Amino acid sequence: xxxxxxxxxxxxxxxxxxxxxxxxxxxxxxxxxxxxxxxxxxxxxxxxxxxxxxxxxxxxxxxxxxxxxxxxxxxxxxxxxxxxxxxxxxxxxxxxxxxxxxxxxxxxxxxxxxxxxxxxxxxxxxxxxxxxxxxxxxxxxxxxxxxxxxxxxxxxxxxxxxxxxxxxxxxxxxxxxxxxxxxxxxxxxxxxxxxxxxxxxxxxx
Amino acid sequence: xxxxxxxxxxxxxxxxxxxxxxxxxxxxxxxxxxxxxxxxxxxxxxxxxxxxxxxxxxxxxxxxxxxxxxxxxxxxxxxxxxxxxxxxxxxxxxxxxxxxxxxxxxxxxxxxxxxxxxxxxxxxxxxxxxxxxxxxxxxxxxxxxxxxxxxxxxxxxxxxxxxxxxxxxxxxxxxxxxxxxxxxxxxxxxxxxxxxxxxxxxxxxxxxxxxxxxxxxxxxxxxxxxxxxxxxxxxxxxxxxxxxxxxxxxxxxxxxxxxxxxxxxxxxxxxxxxxxxxxxxxxxxxxxxxxxxx
Numbered sequence: 001x002x003x004x005x006x007x008x009x010x011x012x013x014x015x016x017x018x019x020x021x022x023x024x025x026x027x028x029x030x031x032x033x034x035x036x037x038x039x040x041x042x043x044x045x046x047x048x049x050x051x052x053x054x055x056x057x058x059x060x061x062x063x064x065x066x067x068x069x070x071x072x073x074x075x076x077x078x079x080x081x082x083x084x085x086x087x088x089x090x091x092x093x094x095x096x097x098x099x100x101x102x103x104x105x106x107x108x109x110x111x112x113x114x115x116x117x118x119x120x121x122x123x124x125x126x127x128x129x130x131x132x133x134x135x136x137x138x139x140x141x142x143x144x145x146x147x148x149x150x151x152x153x154x155x156x157x158x159x160x161x162x163x164x165x166x167x168x169x170x171x172x173x174x175x176x177x178x179x180x181x182x183x184x185x186x187x188x189x190x191x192x193x194x195x196x197x198x199x200x201x202x203x204x205x
Numbered sequence: 206x207x208x209x210x211x212x213x214x215x216x217x218x219x220x221x222x223x224x225x226x227x228x229x230x231x232x233x234x235x236x237x238x239x240x241x242x243x244x245x246x247x248x249x250x251x252x253x254x255x256x257x258x259x260x261x262x263x264x265x266x267x268x269x270x271x272x273x274x275x276x277x278x279x280x281x282x283x284x285x286x287x288x289x290x291x292x293x294x295x296x297x298x299x300x301x302x303x304x305x306x307x308x309x310x311x312x313x314x315x316x317x318x319x320x321x322x323x324x325x326x327x328x329x330x331x332x333x334x335x336x337x338x339x340x341x342x343x344x345x346x347x348x349x350x351x352x353x354x355x356x357x358x359x360x361x362x363x364x365x366x367x368x369x370x371x372x373x374x375x376x377x378x379x380x381x382x383x384x385x386x387x388x389x390x391x392x393x394x395x396x397x398x399x400x401x402x403x404x405x406x407x408x409x410x411x412x413x414x415x416x417x418x419x420x421x422x423x424x425x426x427x428x429x430x431x432x433x434x435x436x437x438x439x440x441x442x443x444x445x446x447x448x449x450x451x452x453x454x455x456x457x458x459x460x461x462x463x464x465x466x467x468x469x470x471x472x473x474x475x476x477x478x479x480x481x482x483x484x485x486x487x488x489x490x491x492x493x494x495x496x497x498x499x
Binding site for chain 2: 040043044049070143
């Protein structure tokens with residue numbers, strides 16, 4: 001086509017590399033709005049081209065995917081500490097995120113147990129786990145930081161300590177024995193050298 | 206006027222005008238120059254070369270030479286940090302705080318989609334496409350206090366800004382405009398008065414295509430389904446409940462977007478806007494229509 005600009009094949013290649021699954025196209029009525037050769041329905045023929053609000057679908061393989069239901073955690077804002085004059089006094093940038101750990105049904109039970117073991121001593125009298133953040137000057141970023149910390153805590157609780165296998169254990173045991181043997185043999189050598197330097201012991205035959 | 210009408214007019218003129226002869230034609234102005242003779246009182250003697258010096262002796266110094274001192278073009282050394290500065294795109298910043306200000310003062314109509322033309326019209330922002338300004342960079346200053354539900358189209362926005370707007374239930378899109386389109390958007394009325402047809406908007410250059418086709422930066426060439434997924438990711442990252450757009454009464458307005466080739470909302474490339482007679486002239490020729498829709 002004489003009027004087709006050069007950059008469009010590049011654009012199309014980028015598009016095709018992105019979309020992998022074949023989706024059923026929704027038959028759209030022929031609209032009177034302007035449609036060029038690089039409009040979204042030519043770039044993404046299999047897409048619905050509508051902005052939607054997808055609901056969270058948990059992955060059955062993973063125990064905790066990082067999704068935190070925000071209506072089940074308490075978030076409070078307060079003034080941060082540190083220097084900053086009037087701004088730090090007035091602007092509530094510190095974020096306090098808390099929830100009752102034993103009542104959190106959105107965390108799988110075994111992860112919750114592990115968390116109680118690790119963070120049990122840190123809970124308040126009522127059983128709340130508190131996460132605070134005032135690292136940045138923005139409330140938005142501090143809230144993101146709190147959520148990140150919570151996710152890290154939960155992730156760390158998902159890991160179980162791996163027991164070393166019998167071969168590795170045997171190897172470690174042999175290493176200990178060998179070091180003991182070497183230590184003792186070194187001692188004996190030193191003792192012999194020192195004995196040579198001393199005057200000879202007279203043996204009365 | 207079509208080509209047939211032009212030939213008709215030419216033939217009518219030929220029939221009425223007198224016969225062309227050597228007596229009624231002349232050269233185009235500036236065509237004939239009197240030759241400069243190197244002989245006689247005016248052209249002779251020193252032949253336009255003056256007296257002595259490099260002028261008469263045709264032994265000139267090189268261009269930029271300043272008779273020994275360090276010449277201007279050598280005084281400033283080359284610094285690698287500014288390599289390619291003339292090719293870099295600039296996005297003058299416009300903060301969320303300023304945006305909130307103009308919304309609160311009713312200088313911006315949020316019942317319609319907002320783009321760079323409306324923001325420039327409000328008077329709080331200006332840019333010069335001459336100086337490699339490629340549009341608005343919406344900054345995160347005032348992101349904590351932003352409280353307006355809008356459909357906005359800017360040229361650059363960080364993740365935090367996108368989160369601040371979507372938290373309020375709004376929609377943000379990043380779109381590329383080539384410098385010519387930006388000129389038109391800066392002052393649409395002046396452009397319409399010039400009587401030119403609206404051109405097509407060009408696609409982004411190769412180093413910008415990745416940004417404008419990714420859902421993460423809400424590019425105008427990205428798949429809206431991917432954008433919907435990224436909205437959830439952002440809501441989880443920044444800790445807010447995702448506003449259900451489909452149930453919003455303003456869903457149509459919030460999702461309204463320009464076509465990648467469109468410059469103005471509601472106006473197609475190829476149209477000529479007649480403000481005086483309050484009408485729009487659209488091309489009827491099929492080749493023109495094909496061109497403007499390509």
